[in-house]
Amino acid sequence: MHAKRLTSSLLFRIIVAILAGIVCSLFLPDWAARVFVTFNGLFGNFLGFFVPVLIFALITPAIAGLGRGAGKWLGATVGIAYASTIISGFIAYAVAAAVYPTLLRAEALAEAVDIDEGALQPYFAVEMPAPFEVMSALLLAFTIGIAMAAIGTPTLKSGAEELRQVIMKVIERFIIPLLPIYIFGIFLAMGMNGNLRLTLSMFLKVLLLAIGMTLVVLVLQYAAAGAIARRNPLTAVRNMLPAYFTALGTSSSAATIPVTLRCARANGIAENVAGFVIPLCATVHLSGSMMKIGLFAFAVLHMTTGGVSAGAAIGFVLLLGIMMVAAPGVPGGAIMAAVGLLQSQLGFDDGQVALMIAAYIAIDSFGTACNVTGDGAIALVINRFARGDVRGERLPADATA
Template structure:
């Protein structure tokens, strides 16, 4: 990787922001720190306004596109992908429940930024009310997306795709470039308020746990695929290692698709099955991302001693599985799509969201690698179920145009 490409990556900029935030917290004057606190307040208010719009604009065309898709086998593949993603979240919930009491112990943080009057408070704030709530956006997206499919409205579908492009432009040119500044402000505030070491040490343990769990997730997926198909799971997994390694380097499911396709074919999956399942999986199968987000979110809940019930967590996981379908195709896109559910279902505030973003991006490539390698397991299962054919009868043809948005991170 060239130096220019390295310094231009979001991961590099996030790491630099974290390091600078920690170092500058040792000597920054209060008046200057309040500039970044003011920016963080404005940026988080903008996210509150923008996230419902993002959810509606990305999920609506995704639902409409799936409705126009390949009939029976698209439904089967989507069902397997969603089930895998949700099960990954439920496993993360179980692991967190069993391990966080001894892994994180009694480590608690009352607040990331303990603001006293006149200390690290913003110079001013601007309220930015959202046009509608997150849940309203999700329900509207489903209703409008399904309705467009039912009435075969090409005009509305085109308009939805254009709105999606506009929102993606905002994400790429405004939200993503400002994330390092946002993260810098959060770590600067944590350092100046004396609770930085506790937060960092606790999250370091969770980062290691998340990496281990994403690897175990892939192994389990291939054990299941091997049991269903009768193939040696370890041989099949070994054939997918080039895709895993490529995803580690690119942090992009889309960029890894050619390698994932070749690896799936090496496992004996026919061209027509691999050519359908792999690009679709790159769009809707994010079990690795789900594992990371769930583990990090539950760590925040534990560390901040938040009153969150098991029912809330399960609801969060079920909704997050849907959000992953529409995660924008930019680095860190999955965590950006999850922000609305983290706020609405778990009650996360802006600083907790920033901590989630920083932790997620720090090991982004491991989640992506788990996602694409899992696509190979799904391809094996779908090939077994369909016996190499992706049609239920002569009228159930594959029409992937308008279905596959393969720009998933």
Template sequence: MTSSSDTVVDPSSPPAPRRKRVGLLPRILVAIVLGILLGLVLPEAVARVFTTFNGFFSGFLGFLIPLIIVGLVTPAIGELGRGAGRMLVATAGIAYLSTILCGLFALILSLLLLPSMLDGASIDALENPEDSAIAPYFGIEIPPVFDVMTALVLSFCLGIGLTLVSKGALQESFVQLRTIIVRIIEAVIIPLLPLYIFGMFLGLTMNGQIWTVIGTFLAVIVLVLVMTVVVLLAQYGVAGWAMRRNPLRMLWTMLPAYMTALGTSSSAATIPVTTECAKRNGIPDAIADFVVPLCATIHLAGSTLKITTFAVAIMIVTGMPLNLGALIGFVFMLGVVMIAAPGVPGGAIMAAAGVLASMLGFGEAAVGLMIAAYIAIDSFGTATNVTGDGAIAAVMTKLSKGRVSGDLAEQHHPQVHGV
């Protein structure tokens, strides 16, 4: 008999199949369902364990948010501006304009429709874990190094400064800092999010607020999906004019990119498909190869639309004042912050968390609800983002007047974000 240690492996045999990891969205959905069901039967002593964890997690997240802003926004601005040619500046400007217009469209429609859609839907101001009736066993204060607005201003100053100097140790340091921050998000924040959201929905159920929250989510999701269709029709109306083609046919040609993004929730994974679809729409190869990877980083119209709509909905049901000036400023700032969204599922809402807190006054529980709502339809936002990239490529073809700019000879393919 041959011992197991002497077993010979046939090199021609197929490798053992990898265990397929469960995606973030299924884990979030399971956490929500379990939180609701166990909230009906779980004793308070056990629920306080999860409340204690949520207090610690939200404190750590609050500590990390300013570092996320500095670590992601600073190198993103520095890379975007360094050696920027006319094609890069024009593409970035159009992408930012598209993102802002989508955010303003979502804001206007939300302010017009959501008050009547959510009429009668009201919950008390969302409580932080330490203020909840289900009190934590203990709390740990983790004060941030600096506040969110300081982080934003510091990031802009340093990022713009990096565009004015030659690449050196400082630029490399911020790139390494970005790598560290993204690893923390991937290895700590994202894996623990389902447990955090479970604790939140457990508390909402035990406090009697859960059904209002679910009703609000469903109504807003329907509105968001309708708005994404309107946005894509508008974007390809402009693209059809630019290319002198049927906009609906162009949009249909982009369907493989939309479906790929819907299945992967990743702009990065969709770049080859988006590029190929754009070329089928008559985009010159050089322009498609430059614009699509760049816009995968900086064009997050669908994500901005979702975040704006859900933010207004939460403000309405919690009785927060709807200050139009603050909301408009929030949309413009959100367009900048989206550039730094890390390439992980839910990365856009993680980057936006600081702006939600600093400009709209969202507390920890409100930000947690935003994260849950955003991830619930994350793939639809990503699909809208990448499909819109093809429209921007069409506009850039029109602006280049058929002649590819010399700037494309020095193409800059930055790290892809926008998930």
């Protein structure tokens, strides 16, 4: 049972794909390797076509759904969650600017992730133009979603929700299962082009940094929440540990909700507050995911273009915080939602996107654990203010719809 569960894990398959790509690069003939390079070209082009559709299909119903059960605590919770997420992104940029010049000294990733040049070429390529640009998809989703939430359109909402389910099924049954092959092809090409050592060196350094920074984010969140809610932050964190370790095992915020609820109640949070805030934050609070994506994205930029300007980083973080709200509840969902932004805003190519996907999934559970544990900090803040509401406004009964 445990062996079957391990082999079905996406993380396990990604690790096997990376190791297999490295090993096969030592002996696989060029003609065989070109088969995987061809597949990678086709899969990368499909992602370019599919990502704008994904953004529109997932963000539209997410925004429209905020109109149901709307109230001031809904706005307050979403606002705090978004602020926490983008603050995590700003911290990632600050750490990258301070640490990467030393940590990644003399590293050069530009050639290491170039799968379009060098010894291996695809047998053929098929152009797959996207129906619209990423930014167009985002603007269209916001326009339609906000209008649907404002005027109430049950038929359109039902259709948007069905489209979201269709897109999630494509992600779960087609894109996610093929990711290990895609990652295998990337590491195979890097190994055969002789650029693997530098890439793995960067990969491991930033991976360890990202794990450590997710813990730093939790410390900051509970220090702030403890001060606002007048609770001992150490006690609050200790009570949330079951949720943290459950998320490490499941890599799913949604699957961890029952445990997170129990932990929140152990921190003295009112039942109606916990029942509202925890499920909502499982969707909209992604500080750990933001930290991971930010650190790896800024690492790639540091080694290809020398870094990123503060203005570009701020714009990237602000948009990424919005786009990840639409991430489906499957492993790797957040990075799939971010692919379009990485390409359009930061100029990532297929190889760099593949490395981002591999890096993200490699520590997916640590980001998820940071997300759900941070949900408890937000619940502490909302609980403090909700109890102080002299008008006794009721919390929305169905905030996650």
